[in-house]
Amino acid sequence: MNGMKTIFSADHLLHQSPGELIFGEFLPAFEKPERAELVLGRVKEVGLGEIRPPESFPVSAITRVHAPGLVALLQSAQAEWEGLGRTGAAYPYTWMSRGMREDRVPAGLDGRLAYYSFDCGTPITKTSWQAIKSSVDVALSGVALLNSGERGAFSLCRPPGHHAGADHYGGYCFLNNAAIAAQKLLDDGAKRVAILDVDYHHGNGTQQIFYRRDDVLLVSLHGHPDQEYPYLLGWEDEIGAGAGEGFNLNFPLRWGTAWPEWSAALEAGLKRITAYGADAVVVSLGVDTYKDDPISHFLLEHEHFTQMGARIASLRKPVLFVMEGGYAVAEIGINAVNVLTGFEGA
Amino acid sequence: MNGMKTIFSADHLLHQSPGELIFGEFLPAFEKPERAELVLGRVKEVGLGEIRPPESFPVSAITRVHAPGLVALLQSAQAEWEGLGRTGAAYPYTWMSRGMREDRVPAGLDGRLAYYSFDCGTPITKTSWQAIKSSVDVALSGVALLNSGERGAFSLCRPPGHHAGADHYGGYCFLNNAAIAAQKLLDDGAKRVAILDVDYHHGNGTQQIFYRRDDVLLVSLHGHPDQEYPYLLGWEDEIGAGAGEGFNLNFPLRWGTAWPEWSAALEAGLKRITAYGADAVVVSLGVDTYKDDPISHFLLEHEHFTQMGARIASLRKPVLFVMEGGYAVAEIGINAVNVLTGFEGA
Ligand SMILES: [Zn+2]
Ligand SMILES: [Zn+2]
Numbered sequence: 001m002n003g004m005k006t007i008f009s010a011d012h013l014l015h016q017s018p019g020e021l022i023f024g025e026f027l028p029a030f031e032k033p034e035r036a037e038l039v040l041g042r043v044k045e046v047g048l049g050e051i052r053p054p055e056s057f058p059v060s061a062i063t064r065v066h067a068p069g070l071v072a073l074l075q076s077a078q079a080e081w082e083g084l085g086r087t088g089a090a091y092p093y094t095w096m097s098r099g100m101r102e103d104r105v106p107a108g109l110d111g112r113l114a115y116y117s118f119d120c121g122t123p124i125t126k127t128s129w130q131a132i133k134s135s136v137d138v139a140l141s142g143v144a145l146l147n148s149g150e151r152g153a154f155s156l157c158r159p160p161g162h163h164a165g166a167d168h169y170g171g172y173c174f175l176n177n178a179a180i181a182a183q184k185l186l187d188d189g190a191k192r193v194a195i196l197d198v199d200y201h202h203g204n205g206t207q208q209i210f211y212r213r214d215d216v217l218l219v220s221l222h223g224h225p226d227q228e229y230p231y232l233l234g235w236e237d238e239i240g241a242g243a244g245e246g247f248n249l250n251f252p253l254r255w256g257t258a259w260p261e262w263s264a265a266l267e268a269g270l271k272r273i274t275a276y277g278a279d280a281v282v283v284s285l286g287v288d289t290y291k292d293d294p295i296s297h298f299l300l301e302h303e304h305f306t307q308m309g310a311r312i313a314s315l316r317k318p319v320l321f322v323m324e325g326g327y328a329v330a331e332i333g334i335n336a337v338n339v340l341t342g343f344e345g346a
Numbered sequence: 347m348n349g350m351k352t353i354f355s356a357d358h359l360l361h362q363s364p365g366e367l368i369f370g371e372f373l374p375a376f377e378k379p380e381r382a383e384l385v386l387g388r389v390k391e392v393g394l395g396e397i398r399p400p401e402s403f404p405v406s407a408i409t410r411v412h413a414p415g416l417v418a419l420l421q422s423a424q425a426e427w428e429g430l431g432r433t434g435a436a437y438p439y440t441w442m443s444r445g446m447r448e449d450r451v452p453a454g455l456d457g458r459l460a461y462y463s464f465d466c467g468t469p470i471t472k473t474s475w476q477a478i479k480s481s482v483d484v485a486l487s488g489v490a491l492l493n494s495g496e497r498g499a500f501s502l503c504r505p506p507g508h509h510a511g512a513d514h515y516g517g518y519c520f521l522n523n524a525a526i527a528a529q530k531l532l533d534d535g536a537k538r539v540a541i542l543d544v545d546y547h548h549g550n551g552t553q554q555i556f557y558r559r560d561d562v563l564l565v566s567l568h569g570h571p572d573q574e575y576p577y578l579l580g581w582e583d584e585i586g587a588g589a590g591e592g593f594n595l596n597f598p599l600r601w602g603t604a605w606p607e608w609s610a611a612l613e614a615g616l617k618r619i620t621a622y623g624a625d626a627v628v629v630s631l632g633v634d635t636y637k638d639d640p641i642s643h644f645l646l647e648h649e650h651f652t653q654m655g656a657r658i659a660s661l662r663k664p665v666l667f668v669m670e671g672g673y674a675v676a677e678i679g680i681n682a683v684n685v686l687t688g689f690e691g692a
Contacts, residue, residue, distance in 0.1 A: 020439075021367045021372070021437065021439055021466055022439045023432055023437075023439065023456075024427070024432060024433075024434045024435060024436065024437040024469070025434070026367070026372045081370070086369055086370055087370075088370045088371070089370060090370065091367065091369075091370045093366075093367055093368045093369065093465060093466060093467065094464060094465040094466075094467075094516065094517070094575060094576055094577065094578075095441035095442065095443065095464050095465065096441065096442055096443050096444065096464065096578055097441065097442050097463075097464035097511070097514045097516070098442065098448055098511070098513060098514065098554070099511055099512075099550075099553075099554035099557065099579070100464075100550070100554075100576075100578035100579050101571075101578050101579055101581070101584075102444055104571075104581060106571045106572050106577045106578065107572035107573075108572050108573050108574075108577070110369075110575070110577060111571060111572065111573075111577030111578070114576075114577045114578055115577070115578060117443075118440060118441050118442070118443035118446075119439060119440040119441065120367055120439060120440075120466050121439065121440075123370070165443070165444070165445055166445075167444060168443045168444065170440065170443070171440070204445075204446070207445075208444070208445035208446075211445065225447075225450075225452045225457060226452050226453035226454050226457065227453075227454050227457075228454075229440060229456070230440055230446075230460075231440065231452045231454070231456060231457030231460045231461070232440075232442055232446035232447050232452065232457070232460055232461060233445070233446045233447055235447070235450060238447075
C-alpha cells in the first residue's frame with residue numbers, strides 16, 4: 001500500500017474512564033475506547049494505507065513540554081490512591097483559583113491532583129499510564145514517518161491530548177500528544193512548526209505550552225468560550241506573549257456554525273500558516289465539529305471533512321494528523337478518515 | 347437572660363446539597379442542615395442566652411468584599427440551569443488553572459460556574475440563595491450586637507463561609523460571612539479587625555480577600571496544605587503582600603495534632619492579635635478539629651473547646667463568633683457551645 005500510514009496501539013484500551021461529573025450528573029464517559037476502534041475500522045475499510053504499531057520513545061521527549069511533576073503524578077496516582085485505601089480511579093475534588101499558590105506543589109496526592117488538573121472528567125485508572133504513554137508514542141512515531149520523507153501520516157492517538165497543558169491535565173487529555181510531536185519535529189531539525197487545531201474545543205493546553213514561543217504557531221478553530229468548554233481560554237485577543245506575540249491565532253465560533261463560516265476561518269488560518277513558513281504542520285484532528293456530535297454545536301457534514309483535508313493539503317507541507325476528540329461514535333470513523341482521504345486525494 | 351446572644355435563621359434549611367464528588371465517589375454531602383440544628387439545640391440546652399433572628403442587610407454589604415459577578419451568579423445560577431433544560435442543583439464541571447484567563451469572565455452559565463468556583467462539592471440549589479443571604483445576615487446581625495456594646499455574640503451561620511474568596515466559592519462556602527462581618531465592623535468605625543480562624547481547614551477565602559490589606563489581620567490554624575484541603579493555600583510563608591505584608595499569619599499543622607501543639611499555636615496567634623491592637627475580633631469557629639470528625643485529623647477533645655473559648659476571652663476584645671465547619675454531627679453542638687461557654691466563663 002502506498003497511501004497514508006496510520007500509527008495505532010491497542011494499549012489505548014487500557015484507559016477507560018469510569019465516568020465523569022458533567023452538567024450536575026455523574027455520567028458514563030463520553031471519551032470511550034470504541035472511539036479509536038471505530039476510526040481504526042474505517043481506516044481499514046477504505047484501505048487508507050499501512051497500519052503500524054508505535055515505537056517506544058523515552059520519557060524525556062515528554063518532559064520537553066510537560067512538567068516532570070505532572071508526568072510523575074500520572075504514573076503514580078493510582079498506586080498512591082490505593083495506598084490511601086481507596087478503590088476505583090483517582091479523581092481530584094478541588095482545583096486552583098485566583099489567589100492560590102502557583103509556585104508551590106503540595107506533597108499529598110489530593111493536593112497534587114488539585115494542582116495538576118482542571119476538571120473532574122479525567123480520572124486516572126490503574127492502567128491509564130500505559131495508554132497515555134503509548135498515545136504519546138503513537139504521535140512520536142508519526143513524527144518519525146514525516147522525518148523519513150512521508151508527505152502525511154496519521155497518529156491515531158487515544159487518549160487525546162490538546163487540553164493538556166505544560167503542567168495540567170483535563171478534558172479527557174493527560175499529555176499533549178500534538179505538542180510533544182511539534183517539539184520533537186523542532187528537536188529533529190525543523191525551524192518552525194504550525195499546529196492547526198480543528199477540534200470543536202479550544203486547544204487550551206497547546207496554547208498554554210507555546211504561548212511565549214515563536215517557533216510554534218498555533219491556529220485553533222473552536223466553540224466560543226462564552227458558550228463552550230473549556231470556557232476560560234480561547235478568545236480572539238489571545239495572540240501570544242513575549243517572543244510568542246503574534247504566534248497564537250484563535251477563531252472562536254458560535255454555536256450553530258456551519259461549513260461556510262467554519263471554512264472561511266480555516267482559509268484565514270491556512271493563510272497565516274503559509275505566511276509563517278512552517279517546515280511541518282501538526283493537525284489536532286478532532287471531528288466533534290460534526291452536526292450530530294452529542295456534546296458539540298457545529299454543523300459540519302461528512303463531505304466537509306473531505307474538503308477540510310483537501311484544503312490542508314493545499315499547504316504543500318508535511319502534515320502529521322493527531323487524533324483528538326469526536327463523540328458521535330458511529331460517525332467518528334467516517335469523518336476522521338474523510339479528512340485523511342481528502343488530504344490524500346488533493 | 348444575660349448570656350451571649352445567638353443569631354440564627356431557619357432559612358439555612360433552604361440549602362441542602364444533593365451530594366459531592368469526593369475521593370472518587372459521588373457521596374451524600376458532609377455539610378448538612380442537621381449541623382446547625384444540633385448547634386442550636388445545644389445553645390438552648392445550656393441556656394447560653396437569647397436566640398434572635400437576623401435583620402436583613404442590603405447586598406451592598408456583601409459586595410464590599412465580593413465581586414458583583416459572583417453574587418449575581420449565586421442568585422441566578424439555578425434558574426439559568428433550569429433554563430438549559432437541566433434538573434437538580436447547579437454544579438460546575440471544569441475550573442481555572444495556570445495560563446487561563448483571569449481577566450475575562452465567560453458569558454455562559456457553565457463558564458461562569460467554572461470561573462467563580464474551585465470545587466465540585468458546593469452545588470447551588472433552587473433555594474440556596476435565600477439560605478446564603480440569610481447566613482450573611484446572621485453574621486451582620488452579630489456585628490450589630492457588638493456595635494451595641496455586647497462583649498461577645500454568636501452568629502450561627504450556615505452555609506459556612508471561610509473558603510469563599512472575593513471572586514470564588516467552594517468548600518461548602520458561597521459567601522464569606524466572617525469577612526463580610528469584619529468589613530462591616532470597619533465600615534461601622536473600627537480601625538483594625540482581627541480574624542482568628544480556628545476551623546480545621548485553612549481560611550483560604552478570608553486570606554485571599556484581605557491579603558493586601560493591613561486593616562484586617564488574619565490568624566489561621568489549620569491542617570497543613572501538604573495533607574489537607576484546600577491544599578493550594580495555607581503555608582507559613584504566606585505573610586500578606588503590599589500593604590498587607592505582615593498581616594497574614596498561618597499555622598499549618600500536621601495530621602495528628604493534639605491540644606498541646608494546637609494551643610501553643612493559638613497562644614502565638616493571640617499574642618499577634620494583641621500586638622496588632624485590634625478593635626474587634628471575628629472568630630471563624632469551626633469545630634472540625636475534634637478528634638472524631640469524619641473528614642479531619644486533629645485530636646481535640648470536648649474540654650479543649652472550653653479552654654479555647656477562655657483563651658480567646660483573654661484578649662479582652664469584643665468577639666464575634668461566626669460558625670464555620672465541623673462534621674462529627676452528634677458532637678458539633680457540644681464542641682461549638684463549649685467554646686462559647688468557655689469564653690463567657692473566663
Ligand atoms: Zn473536542
Ligand atoms: Zn473546616
